[in-house]
Amino acid sequence: MMNVEIVKSSEDWDDILELSPHTTIFHTWSWLKTMEKHTKKKIMGKRCRARLYPLIALDGDDAVGVFPVYHYRGFVSFVLSPPSGVEDLYLGPLILNYNFLKQSKRESRFFSMIREMDAFIRDEMNPNYTLFHT
Numbered sequence: 001m002m003n004v005e006i007v008k009s010s011e012d013w014d015d016i017l018e019l020s021p022h023t024t025i026f027h028t029w030s031w032l033k034t035m036e037k038h039t040k041k042k043i044m045g046k047r048c049r050a051r052l053y054p055l056i057a058l059d060g061d062d063a064v065g066v067f068p069v070y071h072y073r074g075f076v077s078f079v080l081s082p083p084s085g086v087e088d089l090y091l092g093p094l095i096l097n098y099n100f101l102k103q104s105k106r107e108s109r110f111f112s113m114i115r116e117m118d119a120f121i122r123d124e125m126n127p128n129y130t131l132f133h134t
Contacts, residue, residue, distance in 0.1 A: 002064060002112055004120035007054040016056065016063055019096035026082075026090040029054075032068050039083040043074030050083045055120065057113040065113040067093040069121065069132075076128040079121050092134035093117070 007013045010029035017023040025031055036052040050070035057064040068091060070083035078084075082091040095101075095110055121127065 002116040003058045004116050005056055005058065007056050007066070013054050013066075016066055016096065017094070019063065020066075020094040021099050022094055024090050026088055027066075027068065027094065035083050035086045035088065036070065039070065039086055041072045041074075041078060041080075041084040043072060043076060043078070046074050048072045048074040050080075053079075053125070055117055057116055063096050064109055065093055065095045067113075067117050071125050071127070077126060079125050079127040079130045081132045089133050092132065 007016070010033075013029045013032075017027055032052055032054065036050055039050045040047045041050070042048075050072050053069045053071055055067045055069060057066070067081065069079050069081045072078040072080070072084070082088045093110075093114065095106060095113070098106060101109065121130065
């Protein structure tokens with residue numbers, strides 16, 4: 001069974017990204033933190049700032065995939081990826097070591113990772129609304 005954690009350091013995050021052939025500049029720590037700094041969402045008349053949650057799925061000690069999401073907390077809770085108002089549609093989950101896996105393994109890892117990340121988001125952030133562009 002996979003485990004989902006929050007990546008704490010920029011070096012760890014950017015090193016992990018090197019394991020995915022689908023990484024874009026928009027997934028890098030500096031870009032994610034810049035988006036976090038410049039995004040706000042109006043919730044029930046109050047402007048709320050986003051908090052970046054750089055999620056990683058682990059199968060034992062092996063990194064399986066990553067997914068940067070942004071949490072807005074106000075009267076209601078939102079989890080978005082990409083964050084609101086940044087005009088960036090190039091985020092989404094990344095499967096690591098994708099090119100070295102058979103198609104069936106790619107699919108099973110992806111679905112398992114998404115299922116575990118969905119449970120983490122539901123249990124830890126308890127959003128009223130989620131929106132992901134993949």
